[in-house]
Amino acid sequence: MIEYYLIFVVVLLLLAIFDLVVGVSNDAVNFLNSAIGSRVASWRSIMIVASFGVFIGATFSSGLMEVARSGIFNPQYFSLADVMVLFAAVMLADVVLLDTFNTLGMPTSTTVSLVFELLGAAFVVSLFKIAAAGAGAEALTTYINSGRALGIISGIFVSVGIAFVCGLLAQYVSRLLFSFQFEKRLPYVGGLWGGLSLTAVAYFLLFKGIKGASFVSDGFLAWVDTHLWWMLIGMFVAFTLIMQVLFWMKINALRGVVLVGMFALAMAFAGNDLVNFIGVPIAGLDSFLAWRGSGVPADSYMMVALDQPVRTNTWLLLLAGAVMVATLWLSRKARTVTETEIGLGRQGEGVERFASNPIARSIVRAARDIGGVLSSLLPAALKRRIDRNFERPQTASAEEGSPDAPAFDLIRASVNLTIASVLIAMATSLKLPLSTTYVTFMVAMGASLADRAWDRDTAVFRVSGVLNVIGGWLITAVVAMSMAGLFAAILYIGGMYALAGLLVLAGYLIYRSTRLHRAREEESAERRAHYERPSVSLAEVFHETGNHIAEVLDDIGKALENAIGGLVKEDASRLKKTEKKIKRLIDRNEGMGDTLPQYIRKVEELESEGSKTYIAVYDYLSDMLRSSRSIVHTSRTHVENSHKPLSQSQYADLDNLYGQTVGYVHAIKDYIHRGEFHDTAGLLVKRDEVMAFLEVCIERQVSGIKARKYNEINTGLYFTLLLETKDFMLVSGRLLGFFESFSNGDKVSVMQQIVG
Numbered sequence: 001m002i003e004y005y006l007i008f009v010v011v012l013l014l015l016a017i018f019d020l021v022v023g024v025s026n027d028a029v030n031f032l033n034s035a036i037g038s039r040v041a042s043w044r045s046i047m048i049v050a051s052f053g054v055f056i057g058a059t060f061s062s063g064l065m066e067v068a069r070s071g072i073f074n075p076q077y078f079s080l081a082d083v084m085v086l087f088a089a090v091m092l093a094d095v096v097l098l099d100t101f102n103t104l105g106m107p108t109s110t111t112v113s114l115v116f117e118l119l120g121a122a123f124v125v126s127l128f129k130i131a132a133a134g135a136g137a138e139a140l141t142t143y144i145n146s147g148r149a150l151g152i153i154s155g156i157f158v159s160v161g162i163a164f165v166c167g168l169l170a171q172y173v174s175r176l177l178f179s180f181q182f183e184k185r186l187p188y189v190g191g192l193w194g195g196l197s198l199t200a201v202a203y204f205l206l207f208k209g210i211k212g213a214s215f216v217s218d219g220f221l222a223w224v225d226t227h228l229w230w231m232l233i234g235m236f237v238a239f240t241l242i243m244q245v246l247f248w249m250k251i252n253a254l255r256g257v258v259l260v261g262m263f264a265l266a267m268a269f270a271g272n273d274l275v276n277f278i279g280v281p282i283a284g285l286d287s288f289l290a291w292r293g294s295g296v297p298a299d300s301y302m303m304v305a306l307d308q309p310v311r312t313n314t315w316l317l318l319l320a321g322a323v324m325v326a327t328l329w330l331s332r333k334a335r336t337v338t339e340t341e342i343g344l345g346r347q348g349e350g351v352e353r354f355a356s357n358p359i360a361r362s363i364v365r366a367a368r369d370i371g372g373v374l375s376s377l378l379p380a381a382l383k384r385r386i387d388r389n390f391e392r393p394q395t396a397s398a399e400e401g402s403p404d405a406p407a408f409d410l411i412r413a414s415v416n417l418t419i420a421s422v423l424i425a426m427a428t429s430l431k432l433p434l435s436t437t438y439v440t441f442m443v444a445m446g447a448s449l450a451d452r453a454w455d456r457d458t459a460v461f462r463v464s465g466v467l468n469v470i471g472g473w474l475i476t477a478v479v480a481m482s483m484a485g486l487f488a489a490i491l492y493i494g495g496m497y498a499l500a501g502l503l504v505l506a507g508y509l510i511y512r513s514t515r516l517h518r519a520r521e522e523e524s525a526e527r528r529a530h531y532e533r534p535s536v537s538l539a540e541v542f543h544e545t546g547n548h549i550a551e552v553l554d555d556i557g558k559a560l561e562n563a564i565g566g567l568v569k570e571d572a573s574r575l576k577k578t579e580k581k582i583k584r585l586i587d588r589n590e591g592m593g594d595t596l597p598q599y600i601r602k603v604e605e606l607e608s609e610g611s612k613t614y615i616a617v618y619d620y621l622s623d624m625l626r627s628s629r630s631i632v633h634t635s636r637t638h639v640e641n642s643h644k645p646l647s648q649s650q651y652a653d654l655d656n657l658y659g660q661t662v663g664y665v666h667a668i669k670d671y672i673h674r675g676e677f678h679d680t681a682g683l684l685v686k687r688d689e690v691m692a693f694l695e696v697c698i699e700r701q702v703s704g705i706k707a708r709k710y711n712e713i714n715t716g717l718y719f720t721l722l723l724e725t726k727d728f729m730l731v732s733g734r735l736l737g738f739f740e741s742f743s744n745g746d747k748v749s750v751m752q753q754i755v756g
Helices: 002-038 043-060 066-070 080-104 110-133 137-143 146-178 186-212 218-226 228-248 254-292 314-330 333-345 358-377 380-389 394-399 410-429 436-450 459-531 538-569 572-594 596-602 609-640 648-674 681-706 712-741 747-755
Strands: none
Touching (some): 002 080, 043 254, 043 314, 080 254, 146 380, 146 436, 254 410, 436 459, 538 572
């Protein structure tokens, strides 16, 4: 029997390592974003500072481990057998859930996931125990610490509003104090501001957070409490003088404030969130050690020991810190999550990841109306004075959108880090499992709003993005509770066999998500490499657009073949997959459209034809993809609705038509690869042949309608296929004409070199 539960313990400890990896990959966004977004230092320097913060902060988390042990359920009513099932379900659900969010690039709360996983698993295990005892539903309150759970949950969600307001107010005051041309004002007020920031961080992090450290004696803590105010005054004076001297020496000490703030936030993250990753496995290990020598059956040994205060071994905390640091450096998914928050807080223009939605539009309109009313109450002179502080220099505005430009300046970065680290350290000192993700994200969003980063062109997309992230948080709670509860039920019934099966399932899901993330990352890296070049020549433009068109045409040809094949065989699955592929092509092309201004700026000034190429290619491909999607979608809808199939003669005509169309598409692709831009006559002949047969198909359908051979549904499908194909052919003709127009003059030799 000991070996049986020893396996559970080993599995829990292995899952702790995986949970550290996936958890840090998601939570790294909390302390890295401001430093990376402001480009305060090189990536390597930022990571070194953050690594020290995480490693040191890991030793401060011991006092929070009770949350995983007795914060949600009453352990004295659970046996060792019960808690092993409960803990295994929680860890399996946590690894799968966090890895999924990492793959999607969405920041979520590891604290919320832990709390709701504990709640879901404890709820299900309690139901089994209640059923076995023949008790009623009212007995559930005996097992679940509902008051504590509600307190934790409400505290987490209240922190969202507090963090947003604090970030908004702090950034607004800071911008009024410094303006966007903060370098001019730093010699006058920078020392005082920097002294206050550093003193606040030092107080809340060192003199509050240190109380959770396992190596700090009670005597030292008492001495700190006695001399706290004198130490604060001394630190404030020292920090202010140091900062002021640096500013007088023309040294931008704001970089130091940002790096110190990031270090502090990394420590606060490790101190507050380490419990989310290793608290449950350590509780499982302690449970096993407490039972091992008792001689009592596992299903009768009640876990009273988990209700006692605990200080986790410092060596275990250091080992966990080392894993977290290694993950920081090696995790590629962490960078994906980071891009989401930086994009939503970005000061300048760029590709907006999130589309607008009705709720976001309503919020933006309401905010504009309220802002207009409030603005009308202020004197005109005061409004002009305020607006001057929010005017960005023309040089900064010109650099926005460049891959080398920071997403926001050092003032906002320092506010983000200082306010977030203070709030998190306060919660850590009070042993509240506050969500670092919620706090840092909402502080950053509040600061972005105050900084007027959300203008008329971007506000609706940024608000939509924030709503998507918050919606993901709510989904986290629901999915975490449901998944952990389901896993607990499976483990409670299936025992060791169920554990093995769930481990295999979790491994498969992680493997699959990793492959998906790698594919997306490669595509993103290709786009970045294309975008980050300082300039683009006409030759490069034609080389890239030609390859892009050829690639898309190849995919369109396959999609058209699958559309007709799926329609003939009434294969809805094949049509669904084809439509998804077309949708990905459309999304990729729309991404090209979103970045047209950046591409155009990079085209060499004397070669404006390159800019026209980008615009034309985007336009032609948009039309061709739209027609292709309509063909596939109409075919899929017809099959899924189980409508009558087309007649044999109609299928024969479509097979002939699309055979010619696909052949024509491949001919265009070969034409682009050959670079024979001066001769489109052969292709135009092929196009005219397709168009002529298309007219024959239309005439046959009209005749069939008059003879009452075809009903409305048949006609709607058939005409959609024919007319969308006709549109496709017309656009392809314009595409050929566009290429031929560049075959005049000296452009011929350039393009022949491109493809030759």
